[in-house]
Amino acid sequence: MxxxxxxxxxxxxxxxxxxxxxxxxxxxxxxxxxxxxxxxxxxxxxxxxxxxxxxxxxxxxxxxxxxxxxxxxxxxxxxxxxxxxxxxxMPPEAPRAWPTADQPPEETSARTPGAAYGTPPASHHGKPSQLVGRVGSAEWNLLTDAVAWSAELYRIFGRHEEDGPLSLDELPSWVVAEDQPGLAAAFTDCLVDGRAIDREFRLVRPDGSVRTVHMVGEPVLDDEGSTASMWAVVRDVSELRRSEHAVRESRDSLQRERHIAQTERRVAVELQEAVLPPWRGSLRFPHGDERTTGALDLAAHYLPSASSALIGGDWYDAMELPDGAALLTAGDLTGHGVTATSGMAMLLGAVRGMALAGVEPGALMGHLNQLLDSSAQPSLGSALCCRYEPRSRTLTWAQAGHPPPLLFRGGVGSVLRRPEGVLLGVTSGATYGQRTEQLRPGDLLVLHTDGLAPDDAPGAPTGRGPGSGTPRQPALHAGSARMLRLAARFGAAGSAQECVRAVAEEFADREREDDACVLVARVTP
Known part of the structure; x- marks a missing residue:
């Protein structure tokens, strides 16, 4: 395939x-x-x-x-x-955010230099102006050593007005050690070379809190072109930078989650493709002389979910056994991703091994149940196992909470009566019955998993599904109900592959929430 x-x-x-x-x-x-x-x-x-x-x-x-x-x-x-x-x-680099906050900027301890970039409060419902922060101004006169601060600048620095403003020489001592060289270089460029200041730094207030501020300043020249004073506007951007940091962390976390999910999906896909039979077109059992009486024409198809976000534990398989019989099986393990596909690979390997050892379908289901029950990661699963004898055209099968096979004969479809069997992994020591059906030349057998259609699909009989009905009156699965409506198309099909094509067209549902598998076996005349 x-x-x-x-x-x-x-x-x-x-x-x-x-x-x-x-x-x-x-x-x-x-x-x-x-x-x-x-x-x-x-x-x-x-x-x-x-x-x-x-x-x-x-x-x-x-x-x-x-x-x-x-x-x-x-x-x-x-x-x-x-x-x-x-x-x-999603941008390739961290975005700069401009969110809102309903509280004043949260103050952080000076013990950690990077604390000013901490995570903001979880809830932001206030006005944008609150995030912009306070804005103050200052002017330092280099000729008279006079310093003028606005009242708001005192509040930014956490300093009392009666203590007076800070001189240019005193200001660096209020700055976090890592930011002092940069601030000193900016002052030198402004006072000596006449360059404007546009810089951020972190200051430590008397109460120990750390604030991030953005300073914009320029030199003021006298009539002779010499620097007479320097003025600056200082804005508290602590909350803004914390919000930006939170955005960067969220972006990085989202990218990591996407990468993990993409990697898990790739592994699950590769594992599933390695386990499921890579059929291309129809397959014939037993191999050899095409004139063999009772041979099977086989085809299968995997139908991904509408979202295709995660891969489930659905499987199908067909294998020729040493005595000339054929093994037909389908199943589904709960969950998605690598865990489900690896569990599916384990179950399918166990099915193949036991079938090769000659274990009958009913006993085989019991062993699978024991395997799941004793697994390190307990899970539930449904399965269907059929053994077909081409010489006598007899089908012996067992099931574990799985939709029963559908038999199409003479343009009419029917559901085979299920033997007793509960879901795999539900209870220890469960026993599983098996039934034998006599097939005829031209009969078509369809095995499928329960992800074909939701149980509440329009036109489907109500019920909890095949795993909950009694053996005598099982609830008809929605996928089985829709499959039965394809009886006429199956009757006109010339091969199992044509039947699979009809199934793929019928169940190409965008709303299907789970993936599914279909296996079609046609008894040759």
Whole structure:
């Protein structure tokens, strides 16, 4: 059989792409408008301020407006990047988030330098402005050593106004040791080379809490072009950075989970393809002279679930035994993924081994039940095992909570009466009966697992399924009910492979939640 599974599938595109496109357009429009405001905040010739940093005469209000515009530009750039990543799917790098919070930024201990990047509170329902954080301003006059701080800057530093502002020499001592060299270099570049400051650092407040702040500053030049003072706008971005860290952790965790799931699926697919018979077209038992009376024309098909997310423990098998008989079997083990497929491989190997040893179907089911019951990882399973004698055209079969075989004869389908048998692994020491059916030339036998259709499928008789009905009046499985409606197509088919094709067309259901297997055996004339 050709490969019926694919280990990898493309990730689906994120929903509401049109809505995201509209948001991206709005963000770009807002970004353009902000650029115009920023140019206006840079001043004009009339007020003595220029658009370039460090122009002499820029008043504090203009510098404040320009700094706020710079901070807003940073936020809009981040937002645009986030929306682009959301539209395209999971980004290759950690996204920058702009969530909301309903509480003030959570303070962290100074004992751990990286604590300012801790996980944010689990619930965020507040206003976006709360995440933006407090914004304060400062100016250091290099000629008079005067320092001016806004009231909000004192609150950011956790410092009392009566204690006065910090000088440029005192400020680095409030910064986490790892960030001090970078801050000192930024001050030197600003005061000596006239470069603007745009930097983040972590400061340690008197109460021991650590805050992450973003500083934007510029030198103020005198009429001779020398640096007279330095001003800065400082924003508390602690909560924002914690939220970004949480987003990165969530993204990394999601990628790890996807990788694990993809790897598990690939292993499960490879294991299942290695165990299930790789048939291509029909198979004939017994092999050899095609004129053999009572030979079987065989074909099988695996039907994946609608989602194809995980591989189940369904199996089918057909094998010619040493005495000329044929083994036909189908089954299903609970669960999905590698655990289910490895358990399926164990059961199928046990079935083959016992059948080769001449164990009858009923006794074989008892041994399988004991095997599952004593397994290190207990699970439940259903199984169907048939032994076909081509010379006498007799079918001896047993089942363990499994849908019984369907027999199609003369264009009419029927369900074979089930012998006694409970699900594998339900109880220790369970006994399993077996029945013998006399087949005729042209008869068609269909074995399937219970994932073909949900039990509440339209038109299907009600009932709990084959594992719960009594041997005399078993509930008809929904998949069996739909299969019986294919009797006319089976009757007109010229081979078992054509019958399998009809089954694949009938059960190509998008809503099927589980995978399934079908094995068709046709008694040749």
């Amino acid at each position: 050709a490969s019926h599974l694919h280990a990898d599938r493309s990730a689906p595109q994120p929903p509401d792409r049109g809505t995201l496109d509209a948001l991206i357009t709005q963000a770009r429009t807002l970004r353009g408008g902000l650029d115009a405001v920023r140019r206006g905040a840079g001043g004009n010739a009339g007020d003595g301020a220029g658009t370039d940093p460090g122009v002499a005469g820029a008043d504090p209000r203009t510098r404040w407006q320009r700094a706020l515009c710079e901070l807003a530009v940073h936020q809009l750039d981040d937002l645009g990047s986030q929306l682009d990543q959301l539209r395209e799917g």
